[in-house]
Amino acid sequence: MSPLKNDTFLRALRREPTDYTPIWLMRQAGRYLPEYNATRARAGSFLNLCKNHELACEVTLQPLDRYPLDAAILFSDILTVPDAMGLGLYFAEGEGPKFERPVRDEAAVAALASPDPADSLGYVMKAVSTIRGALGGRVPLIGFSGSPWTLACYMVEGGGSDDFRQVKSMLYRRPDLMKRILEVNAQAVADYLNAQVEAGAQALMIFDSWGGALADGAFQKFSLGPIRQVIDRLQRERDEPEVDASGRVVGTRRVQVPVIVFTKGGGLWLEEIAATGCDGVGVDWTVNLGQARARVGARCAIQGNLDPMVLMAAPDQIRGEALKALESFGVPQAGIGHVFNLGHGISQFTPPESVTALVEAVHAYSREQRRRGASASSL
């Protein structure tokens, strides 16, 4: 594996000084890119695309070939883990992910077991190592998983939901069953993420997409608690090539693997999320970046948080919103880190040139912001 040429993203997560604010976009390899749609068409289906390591690698790199993004993220689905548990993941046309065998009763809960990632999730690890090779050290590769609670939502509902009636009914009526599902999921997610690190992932992200659907109190118990269990069990260091001044590999060294937790709709709980032991806290667009920095910035880097719909506006308007976000966060001083991102996945309807405007603006303004900050502090 090649040494890293651009470590801005990792430095920001470690809250070390950076020359500019790094940026990547959730779902950056996706349907807004024509080249993605072409590869997906060749794969035949979304699941085939996830399960074919060469095609998964191809789409992972597509946005990096278009835009100077500061991180790559493994192309995969958050439901690979429950699929590996044997629940039968499938995609109904126009309806999103579904499971053939949702987990609804005592017997189904008892039968759940954490899968061996080397076995049924081997295709993901193959994708990770293929992508690492293809990246050639351009930017770090992020591995990821759904949070134990978010996986449980899909497992119990059997698909998406707008009221989470099945999973919350179980939570309130049979908390014992819910706890057992979350214990299995916490182990499965930890094993899955550790296997990704082993295969080459240089940072990890836990998507707690449905944590924000929970009530205060239930969130801490049923979403955050299991996330903490996952983080406690993670391999937080890995060996990376050590290079000399000429770029020649002369050995290996231990490096940290930072972990980001993103609870969509979790703005009220940032302090508690930051206390899970993660390195970065993802925030959605309802959060004021300056306030997030004041609340948890000394403890964790902040990742986020432009409304993806800003990318529907004209380039000048996008630049204006990017500037506002950077100004709201303020200049990252020593011990403070910001990774620019959207507050949620990019929309399939985004014009690709909008991303060009955004990435350029974030890089240019954040360099300018640091220059101004430096000249102000040298007065």
Next chain:
Amino acid sequence: MSPLKNDTFLRALRREPTDYTPIWLMRQAGRYLPEYNATRARAGSFLNLCKNHELACEVTLQPLDRYPLDAAILFSDILTVPDAMGLGLYFAEGEGPKFERPVRDEAAVAALASPDPADSLGYVMKAVSTIRGALGGRVPLIGFSGSPWTLACYMVEGGGSDDFRQVKSMLYRRPDLMKRILEVNAQAVADYLNAQVEAGAQALMIFDSWGGALADGAFQKFSLGPIRQVIDRLQRERDEPEVDASGRVVGTRRVQVPVIVFTKGGGLWLEEIAATGCDGVGVDWTVNLGQARARVGARCAIQGNLDPMVLMAAPDQIRGEALKALESFGVPQAGIGHVFNLGHGISQFTPPESVTALVEAVHAYSREQRRRGASASSL
């Protein structure tokens, strides 16, 4: 109109002492009640039910005949106002509300005008006065409207949405058009609510159902600003019958008409919502009631916030969750008010006996809580 026999709800909103914590439930007249479904079947459709003042009155009173709730809420739809603007409201089977003529371009925006509520919304006012008569002073009647932004979402999207792409695209690309829509809506909502007060509504609620979809910054500008405009224009007092000790009507007196603002997903902005001039702030279940009280309790009453899915649990579990919510809020002391409610509308799948357990528990525990509080403070 009869004098009020139970003013606990209004007292709590005025942050005056109450013997117990009043409770009502968003969407309390709804599909979880067999008698509601029977009336709706007679009406033929949901819209017919809204537009027939006798049937609207009948369903408004149904939950009060079953449960000792402390307020009634006008049975209507939040989209009556844009319907009166001529957008052509209809309900597609299983798809929720839709508009035949969504507001998507400059010409459609320019053509918008605030309707005269006495004219095209007369059926709502007729329902309000019919319900007031039928209530006979049992409990106060709440009138309501969607917020200007929430109405704009439906008007521009032409129906429900999960990404608000159309309305947010307009907001970010053409803020001038969005501002014009919101100005019309603010005037329309103020006129509509004032007409409801005139017809007999004793409290008002503004449902900002989609405020939480906005980014920080955009929320203040596009949702909260127009809500403040509405509140500034509201008739906040009305004449109510004055009775003597024997209950005989001896004249009239001016009474306050409290206003509640509920932004679903607005927990990060409670201070700003409380500063709109409202009397009560509705909170969803992601908010910690004790923290909400500490943040805005001295300025506004708090309304909320049980997860509606708690009602899927067994009666003992429901009582436990009600107790936890009351304990989290703490005893309402002088200058503090709490109105118990769900954090969102009740689910159509709720067993009716769950509501019995909840209402009884809230009334009994909150009386007990006040007794304990009183004995503790008399030590």
